Amino acid sequence: MFNNFFFIGLPYAALAVMLVGSIFRYLNFGFKVSSLSTQFLETKELFYGSRPFHWGLLYLFFGHLVAFLFPRSVLLWNSMPVRLLILEIVAFGFGISAFFGLFLLIVRRLKYKRLIVVANKMDIVVYVILAVQIISGLWIAFFFRWGSSWFAGTMTPYIQSIFIFTPDIAAVSAMPLAVKIHIISGFTMIGIIPFTRFIHFLVYPFSYIWRPYQYVIWNWDRKTIRKSKKLVNGVRSKNN
Amino acid sequence: MDIRSQISMVFHLDKCIGCHTCSIACKNIWTDRKGAEYMWWNNVETKPGTGYPSKWEDQDIYKGGWEMKGKNLTLKGAGKFKGLKNMFHNPNLPVIDDYYEPWTYQYEHLFEAEEGDDQPVARPVSLITGEYMTPKSGPNWDDDLSGSQEYARKDVNFRNLSTQEQEAMFQLERMTMHYLPRICNHCLNPACVAACPSGAIYKRGEDGIVLINQKKCRAWRMCVTACPYKKSYYNWNTGKSEKCLLCYPRLESGQIPACMHSCVGRIRYLGVMLYDADKIKAVASCPESELVDRQLEIYLDPFDPEVINAAKENGIADSTIDAAQKSPVYKFVKKWGLALPLHPEFRTLPNLFYVPPLLPTMAFVENGTYETTSESFWGAIEKSRLPIKYLANLFSAGNEKTIEVVLKKLMAVRLHRRNVTVGDLPENEVTDPMKEVSMDKDTADAIFRLTSLPLFSDRFVIPAAHREEAMEMLESTADVKGNHGFGFKEPPKRGL
Ligand code: HEM
Ligand code: SF4
Ligand code: SF4
Numbered sequence: 001m002f003n004n005f006f007f008i009g010l011p012y013a014a015l016a017v018m019l020v021g022s023i024f025r026y027l028n029f030g031f032k033v034s035s036l037s038t039q040f041l042e043t044k045e046l047f048y049g050s051r052p053f054h055w056g057l058l059y060l061f062f063g064h065l066v067a068f069l070f071p072r073s074v075l076l077w078n079s080m081p082v083r084l085l086i087l088e089i090v091a092f093g094f095g096i097s098a099f100f101g102l103f104l105l106i107v108r109r110l111k112y113k114r115l116i117v118v119a120n121k122m123d124i125v126v127y128v129i130l131a132v133q134i135i136s137g138l139w140i141a142f143f144f145r146w147g148s149s150w151f152a153g154t155m156t157p158y159i160q161s162i163f164i165f166t167p168d169i170a171a172v173s174a175m176p177l178a179v180k181i182h183i184i185s186g187f188t189m190i191g192i193i194p195f196t197r198f199i200h201f202l203v204y205p206f207s208y209i210w211r212p213y214q215y216v217i218w219n220w221d222r223k224t225i226r227k228s229k230k231l232v233n234g235v236r237s238k239n240n
Numbered sequence: 241m242d243i244r245s246q247i248s249m250v251f252h253l254d255k256c257i258g259c260h261t262c263s264i265a266c267k268n269i270w271t272d273r274k275g276a277e278y279m280w281w282n283n284v285e286t287k288p289g290t291g292y293p294s295k296w297e298d299q300d301i302y303k304g305g306w307e308m309k310g311k312n313l314t315l316k317g318a319g320k321f322k323g324l325k326n327m328f329h330n331p332n333l334p335v336i337d338d339y340y341e342p343w344t345y346q347y348e349h350l351f352e353a354e355e356g357d358d359q360p361v362a363r364p365v366s367l368i369t370g371e372y373m374t375p376k377s378g379p380n381w382d383d384d385l386s387g388s389q390e391y392a393r394k395d396v397n398f399r400n401l402s403t404q405e406q407e408a409m410f411q412l413e414r415m416t417m418h419y420l421p422r423i424c425n426h427c428l429n430p431a432c433v434a435a436c437p438s439g440a441i442y443k444r445g446e447d448g449i450v451l452i453n454q455k456k457c458r459a460w461r462m463c464v465t466a467c468p469y470k471k472s473y474y475n476w477n478t479g480k481s482e483k484c485l486l487c488y489p490r491l492e493s494g495q496i497p498a499c500m501h502s503c504v505g506r507i508r509y510l511g512v513m514l515y516d517a518d519k520i521k522a523v524a525s526c527p528e529s530e531l532v533d534r535q536l537e538i539y540l541d542p543f544d545p546e547v548i549n550a551a552k553e554n555g556i557a558d559s560t561i562d563a564a565q566k567s568p569v570y571k572f573v574k575k576w577g578l579a580l581p582l583h584p585e586f587r588t589l590p591n592l593f594y595v596p597p598l599l600p601t602m603a604f605v606e607n608g609t610y611e612t613t614s615e616s617f618w619g620a621i622e623k624s625r626l627p628i629k630y631l632a633n634l635f636s637a638g639n640e641k642t643i644e645v646v647l648k649k650l651m652a653v654r655l656h657r658r659n660v661t662v663g664d665l666p667e668n669e670v671t672d673p674m675k676e677v678s679m680d681k682d683t684a685d686a687i688f689r690l691t692s693l694p695l696f697s698d699r700f701v702i703p704a705a706h707r708e709e710a711m712e713m714l715e716s717t718a719d720v721k722g723n724h725g726f727g728f729k730e731p732p733k734r735g736l
Binding site: 030031032033034035036037038039040041042043046047050051053054055113114117118120200203205207208209211213214215216217218219 | 315319320323324328329330331333335336368369370371429430433434436437438439441442443444445446454455456457458459460461464474476477478479480520733734
């Protein structure tokens with residue numbers, strides 16, 4: 001029951017809420033889609049918090065993604081102990097970096113009245129869940145060694161089974177508590193994306209990479225208006 | 241040739257009395273909101289001074305504007321690479337203390353205080369935290385050279401003035417100042433637009449107004465860094481950036497922007513300029529010494545039949561071309577060559593032009609009296625109190641010749657008018673200066689009229705916006721008649 005709820009029910013609920021909620025918020029409440037930067041109120045300590053936090057988290061995010069998409073390549077890489085060690089140490093390093101970043105961000109937030117004023121209730125949820133997620137991740141990496149290898153055999157099939165709508169929770173049900181916590185808080189994080197500032201990474205501005213620098217918007221195509229020749233004869237304006 | 245129209249402005253600095261009415265008009269309409277209290281889309285600075293935000297002109301600190309990297313025009317502190325790399329923490333972002341912490345006073349206390357031995361006072365409280373605070377700076381803290389040791393002395397435009405020249409400016413009898421009202425320049429090559437990763441900032445094609453789409457802004461806050469004039473502001477409450485919108489809702493209904501309408505000194509002029517958009521990049525990348533001249537070349541003669549044809553071809557309305565022909569900005573900038581862009585070296589091609597101040601340069605004190613009867617009626621411009629170099633740092637990227645010519649023209653107009661109204665000057669004292677800048681009497685009179693006795697309709701020539709046509713292309717206006725107006729219905733509440 002416990003396992004069914006948390007490893008089948010929660011993932012689907014979270015993914016559904018995330019998808020529907022994010023799209024809904026994006027389309028209807030564009031004004032509230034923002035990274036809600038607080039740098040304008042405090043910049044020095046943000047540097048030491050935000051940079052390690054984000055770079056660490058981004059690495060870990062892509063690490064999990066690669067392990068999920070290309071489990072065999074990861075296993076192949078890990079077939080040499082030295083390479084396994086390097087991968088694990090680097091990953092752990094980024095985990096520590098994210099942890100310290102988060103720690104500093106929380107301290108910073110509490111330290112300055114200006115930042116408390118702009119904190120939302122959901123920001124507390126964000127800090128708590130990120131702390132749970134990162135600490136449980138570090139815990140696993142430390143006490144249940146070589147996750148980059150066993151992930152491929154246990155977690156990848158589980159997550160794949162979720163995505164192809166034939167959930168198979170045999171492997172996760174047998175996992176230690178730390179791993180279960182990590183999975184549960186992970187899906188919870190996905191689920192709360194539309195209700196928190198997490199939404200900011202869904203609107204990462206990829207299009208900036210290829211768009212031209214200058215951006216001009218015309219309210220209407222003056223040329224067509226001027227050249228009435230272009231107007232189709234006999235079509236009356238919608239207005240009358 | 242890709243002709244577009246641009247709403248541009250001229251501010252005549254000799255006429256500014258530093259009353260800040262413009263700032264208040266703007267504040268009351270647009271920025272009297274939580275998170276925007278510190279913003280002054282229109283602000284008036286005393287020069288010399290450090291301005292608002294403090295030392296905004298120093299791009300070694302703020303990294304605003306464009307720069308030439310070899311042959312490439314790049315953003316100094318933002319752009320595709322730097323911007324995306326610095327998203328998590330933008331090292332060049334000014335913080336609220338570079339502007340000032342906004343505050344109000346506890347007025348209620350004056351009424352509610354318990355009876356006691358002392359008079360109750362209204363203590364200042366922060367508009368951010370609500371706590372008691374001691375205001376330490378404000379948007380015009382250095383008004384009229386107050387605290388000049390702290391502010392005027394640190395003016396960024398002194399950087400290449402010798403110590404003697406600087407000292408001379410600060411001798412008590414020689415001290416001089418003028419005001420510099422600033423709003424967003426609605427640039428032709430806006431750095432804020434180029435820096436915005438979300439593409440939330442855009443230039444309107446029809447009139448060139450630069451706006452921020454509040455629904456697309458994601459608080460990546462690169463525009464704040466990129467704008468060298470620091471005219472894009474971050475709203476710390478809503479988590480969105482905001483900037484001067486040139487009162488476009490007013491312009492569209494034929495009214496002029498509030499700051500200009502309320503201007504007590506009547507220093508402000510607004511009108512249309514036609515320009516060639518194909519040339520923007522080339523002009524913005526030209527050598528610094530040519531920047532002003534090349535920028536002035538980009539604006540076209542609205543009487544030239546070729547320009548008119550090309551403009552029509554490009555869909556510019558007749559009413560706009562007509563407005564361009566009557567534009568006071570065209571007269572000041574192109575026809576008479578009296579107005580210059582502020583800090584052209586930032587390479588954004590600003591569309592707000594300034595007639596540099598002549599008055600503070602002129603008078604000087606000798607033997608303790610205000611000297612007006614030296615060899616000639618007014619002292620020579622080269623001997624001015626305000627070093628030409630200083631004005632050149634402001635308005636011509638350091639080119640003193642450009643400033644000198646403008647000042648001489650302004651002087652010629654004055655001498656001519658003195659001659660007309662009083663007639664006490666020797667003939668050659670009037671004709672020589674006019675000849676030197678090749679100005680005829682009619683031009684001088686026209687400049688005088690538009691400077692001193694313009695009608696409201698001379699100062700502001702607004703082209704019809706033709707939004708009705710734009711609207712009709714999108715929807716049937718009759719169907720939405722009586723519905724709510726523009727804008728969105730969400731309250732400006734901070735996101736989740
Ligand atoms: C995709 C790339 C991402 C970008 C460009 C990005 C950008 C930002 C920015 C600009 C801020 C505001 C910092 C400030 O106060 O000035 C921020 C804050 C934050 N981001 Fe991200 N972010 C990204 C990914 C993530 C991810 C994956 C997470 C977590 C799952 C995350 C969690 C947070 C949190 C918790 C804060 C608040 C920090 C605080 O104010 O204490 N971000 N992010
Ligand atoms: S003055 Fe600044 S905010 Fe205004 S258009 Fe130019 S770069 Fe953008
Ligand atoms: S209202 Fe006019 S005269 Fe007064 S400060 Fe503003 S620009 Fe100058």
